[in-house]
Amino acid sequence: MIDLRPPTEATVSPGVPKLLQDNYYVRFTDAWKESGKCAHFAGNLYQIKRTNQVPYDLHYIIPTADFRDVNLSNAAGGERIYPENTKTLYEVAIGFRPGDYLVDIFLPAGVDVSRLEQANMIPNLANVGLRYLGAVKPSDSPYDDKRLFLYFVKDLEPIILRTYVDGGVAFEKCTFGLLINKCYLQQIVSPTSEQIKLSKEILYYNELRW
Amino acid sequence: MPSLVTNLAAVGLVTVVATEKPNAKKKITALVIDNAAGGGARIVQIQDRFTPSITNAVPVPVVQTPSRFLATIGATNVWNFDDKELDNVEVLGQLELIIDVADAGCIVTIAWEHE
Numbered sequence: 001m002i003d004l005r006p007p008t009e010a011t012v013s014p015g016v017p018k019l020l021q022d023n024y025y026v027r028f029t030d031a032w033k034e035s036g037k038c039a040h041f042a043g044n045l046y047q048i049k050r051t052n053q054v055p056y057d058l059h060y061i062i063p064t065a066d067f068r069d070v071n072l073s074n075a076a077g078g079e080r081i082y083p084e085n086t087k088t089l090y091e092v093a094i095g096f097r098p099g100d101y102l103v104d105i106f107l108p109a110g111v112d113v114s115r116l117e118q119a120n121m122i123p124n125l126a127n128v129g130l131r132y133l134g135a136v137k138p139s140d141s142p143y144d145d146k147r148l149f150l151y152f153v154k155d156l157e158p159i160i161l162r163t164y165v166d167g168g169v170a171f172e173k174c175t176f177g178l179l180i181n182k183c184y185l186q187q188i189v190s191p192t193s194e195q196i197k198l199s200k201e202i203l204y205y206n207e208l209r210w
Numbered sequence: 211m212p213s214l215v216t217n218l219a220a221v222g223l224v225t226v227v228a229t230e231k232p233n234a235k236k237k238i239t240a241l242v243i244d245n246a247a248g249g250g251a252r253i254v255q256i257q258d259r260f261t262p263s264i265t266n267a268v269p270v271p272v273v274q275t276p277s278r279f280l281a282t283i284g285a286t287n288v289w290n291f292d293d294k295e296l297d298n299v300e301v302l303g304q305l306e307l308i309i310d311v312a313d314a315g316c317i318v319t320i321a322w323e324h325e
Contacts, residue, residue: 057233060263068265173235173302
């Protein structure tokens with residue numbers, strides 16, 4: 001699931017934690033059946049027994065009008081941000097240090113997440129207009145106020161952050177601040193309606209592309 | 211916010227100022243070039259040094275050394291560059307100072323912060 005949270009319009013007191021916490025519930029939608037190796041999560045509800053927050057920074061220097069595909073998976077050449085344990089969920093909050101760059105999200109490789117319904121409205125770095133379609137700017141999710149949330153389980157298809165340096169600078173340093181919230185899951189085999197109501201729904205990525 | 215005072219007598223004319231924090235840019239916040247005891251007019255540069263990441267277009271990147279700031283300081287002069295002049299001077303990698311002629315009498319005070 002990908003969740004780019006907008007700035008708040010109202011405050012709630014007491015405050016609501018940004019990250020999943022101990023004893024919270026998460027529920028994987030039935031659409032996870034389409035996920036191949038992760039299909040065993042489909043329709044299940046889990047309680048988070050333990051969490052551990054791990055900060056990590058990724059940084060790249062990229063020339064103007066060029067891009068790098070940052071693969072967050074554990075595949076060869078990837079950044080290895082995926083869990084290896086079948087009972088672990090990673091909630092990854094990503095914030096960006098300022099710079100003249102854009103980030104397009106692909107899942108799996110070659111298939112962009114952000115598109116509109118008209119056939120030509122897909123992100124395209126070669127097009128001066130469509131370059132900005134669906135692209136996340138550093139100001140959308142600042143390093144110190146992370147608003148882009150991704151959810152990873154073992155063997156999920158690779159998520160690619162295509163990082164493109166826009167014109168105006170010869171080179172740009174693109175720094176991603178990651179906060180990886182490791183969540184240890186325990187399945188609730190027969191959840192109550194109250195547990196289901198309280199749970200956070202984890203969508204499968206295909207559900208974002210109806 | 212780190213700062214450093216150094217003369218520019220380095221053999222090879224390059225003085226390495228800062229290498230820390232590869233996960234951030236260095237933004238220059240203050241620069242004083244004191245050439246009062248220098249041997250003549252000097253050209254002083256702030257130079258960046260880094261190796262870019264592998265990208266779609268450049269599978270084998272090479273070291274880059276772009277100049278980020280350059281000033282000619284007359285003999286006996288002291289120049290103080292404020293934040294207006296330094297506003298957009300950013301260094302992506304290693305921060306270096308370069309002088310055209312090694313000169314122990316040319317003293318630079320430089321400060322930077324990480325962004």
